[in-house]
Every structure is written in structure tokens, then in C-alpha cells.
Amino acid sequence: MDDLREILKKVSELMAGREVTTVEExxxxxxxxxxxHFLSRHVDRARMEHxxxxxxxxxxEVPASINSLHYSEELKVEGVTFRHIHTCKPTEENLENAYSEYLVSKKLIDSIEVMREVTDVFFKGYEIDDGLIRVYSKGKYKYGVFYSLIDDVGEDLEIHERVAASxxxxxVVVVPTENELTRFLRFFSRYSxxxxxxxFKVWVVNVEERTIDPFIGYPKDFLLLKGFKNPRVATQINSLWRVQVEEID
Structure with a gap:
């Protein structure tokens, strides 16, 4: 229960000021x-999902902690189910913001299983320990993979730094491709x-093509390089950035 309370506290911090949301968000x-909360500590997948x-x-539904936000009311609009706090009468702006976050969140949720499958193929021959961080091991090599979105990686950078240190x-943080290249350019400019x-490393999966490429960083096991669709992507991005740096905000 202590773990849940702390996690609820963090979720409520992430969603502070959000009066309308969705289950996906x-x-x-x-x-x-x-x-x-757990950083690099092992948490098996069943416990994570629970x-x-x-x-x-x-x-x-039923708040498990005084630290928990509570979106007790339900509202369906054009096939999307929104949740909102009891004292809120959702405005058009509330719903637009919630819908935007819904699309972002649904992208991650819909992509995670494919990203797992892609990294399983990439790390063919490695033992797999499924969990919050999916661990691939073979001989002296060990890789821990977490699946996220590029904008969330930027917001959670300090957390990823702490995970990498421990x-x-x-x-490796694996993210799906985005419709807007600007998101990646902004991330590279601010956080590379x-x-x-x-x-740590950031790699990108094309969910439709089921391919993976390096964005920042390469594996120490050079035999893995052949698994990238374009192994030189990270080097090319770094070189181009040194030649021409643009302000992207």
C-alpha cells in the first residue's frame, strides 16, 4: 500500500490542474x-500492470489515498469517454485539452506491445526478464529497456538519469516515431x-514498419548494430546538429 500511495501522489502531481482526463492519460x-518510484528496482510485469x-x-472509482485525485464523473463525446472531477462542469477548452492528451496517451498504449516485440527481435539470442524495465541479458551484456514517448522522456529526464545511474x-529508452520531426529536434537540442x-540511450521504433533505429547512443555489443534499419542515424543526427544548430521551441 505504501508503494501505491507514493505512486498515486506522483500521478496526482503529474496531473495537477487537470479537471478533465481519460483513462488512457x-x-x-x-x-x-x-x-x-521504483527506478531500476525489479518490478515484474504482472505487478506493474496491477x-x-x-x-x-x-x-x-474509489480513492485509495488522500493524495489521489478523483475523477468521479463520466462523459462520453463522439466515442471517447472522458472523466472529470465532481465540481467541474467541462468546458470546450477542458475537453479539447483532454482529447489532445488522450491522443498522445493512446499512441503510447497502442504502441507498447509492438515496441516490445520489435526489441525482442532486435535482442534475438538474449534472455528476457519482463517487467517495468524489460531486461535483455547475454554473457557480459545487459540492457534495460523502458518504453515511453519522446516528450515524456524530456519531462522525466531526471528520473531516467537516476535509472541509468543505478x-x-x-x-535504453525506446520511443515510437512521431508525426512531427520537431519533437525529436527539440529533444536533441535541449537534452542530448x-x-x-x-x-543512457534513446532509440526509436517505427511501429508500422516494425523497425528500430538509434537516436542517441549505440549498444556496446556491436553485433546488435545490424538490427537497426539505419545504424548510422545517430551519428548523422549528431554531425548535422554540429554543423547547423537552429533554435526550436
Whole structure:
């Protein structure tokens, strides 16, 4: 219960000021909060999913902690189910913001299983330990993979730095491609040096093509390079950025 209380506290911090939301947004923030709480400690997948379900239940049904937000009311609009706090009468702006977060969150939720499958193929021949951080091991090599979205990685950068510092191997954050390249350029501009200094990697999965490429950082097991669709992407991005740096905000 102590773990759940702390996770609920973190989720409520992430969603502070949000009067209207969706279950999809709550789940996405629950994954982030679980990582923030446990960092590199092992949490098996069943427990992780159970904690996420408890977060959803607490925020939407029966609060499990005084630290928990409570979206007790339900509103369906054009096939999307929104949740809102009891004292809120949702405005058009509330719903537009919640819908935007719904689309972002649904993208992650719909992509996670494919990203797992893609990294399983990429790490073919490695032993797999499924959990909050999916661990791939073979001989002297060990990789811990967490699945997220590029904008969330930026917001949670300090957490990922702490995970990288405590994980006994190479830590990789895998994200899906985005419709807007600007999101990646902005991330590289703001955070690439911190990512490199922390020693973790950011790789990108094309969910439709089921391919993976490096964005920042390469694996120490060079035999894995052949698994990237374009192994030189990270080097090319870094070189181009040094030649022409643009302000992207």
C-alpha cells in the first residue's frame, strides 16, 4: 500500500490542474509514476500492470489515498469517454485539452506491445526478464529497456538519469516515431548532452514498419548494430546538429 500511495501522489502531481482526463492519460502517467518510484528496482510485469490498474481505480472509482485525485464523473463525446472531477462542469477548452492528451496517451498504449516485440527481435539470442524495465541479458551484456514517448522522456529526464545511474547495465529508452520531426529536434537540442553524460540511450521504433533505429547512443555489443534499419542515424543526427544548430521551441 505504501508503494501505491507514493505512486498515486506522483500521478496526482503529474496531473495537477487537470479537471478533465481519460483513462488512457491516467495509465500513461501511471507508467511514468511507477518508474519514478521504483527506478531500476525489479518490478515484474504482472505487478506493474496491477499497480497501474489500482491507480486507474483510485482516480476513477474509489480513492485509495488522500493524495489521489478523483475523477468521479463520466462523459462520453463522439466515442471517447472522458472523466472529470465532481465540481467541474467541462468546458470546450477542458475537453479539447483532454482529447489532445488522450491522443498522445493512446499512441503510447497502442504502441507498447509492438515496441516490445520489435526489441525482442532486435535482442534475438538474449534472455528476457519482463517487467517495468524489460531486461535483455547475454554473457557480459545487459540492457534495460523502458518504453515511453519522446516528450515524456524530456519531462522525466531526471528520473531516467537516476535509472541509468543505478541500473547494472546499459539503459535504453525506446520511443515510437512521431508525426512531427520537431519533437525529436527539440529533444536533441535541449537534452542530448545530458542523455550522453548520463550514459543512457534513446532509440526509436517505427511501429508500422516494425523497425528500430538509434537516436542517441549505440549498444556496446556491436553485433546488435545490424538490427537497426539505419545504424548510422545517430551519428548523422549528431554531425548535422554540429554543423547547423537552429533554435526550436
Amino acid at each position: 491516467i495509465k500513461r502517467n501511471a507508467y511514468r509514476a511507477v518508474l519514478s 499497480l497501474v490498474s489500482e491507480v486507474v481505480e483510485s482516480l476513477c 541500473f547494472g547495465g546499459e539503459y 548532452e545530458r542523455v550522453k553524460k548520463a550514459g
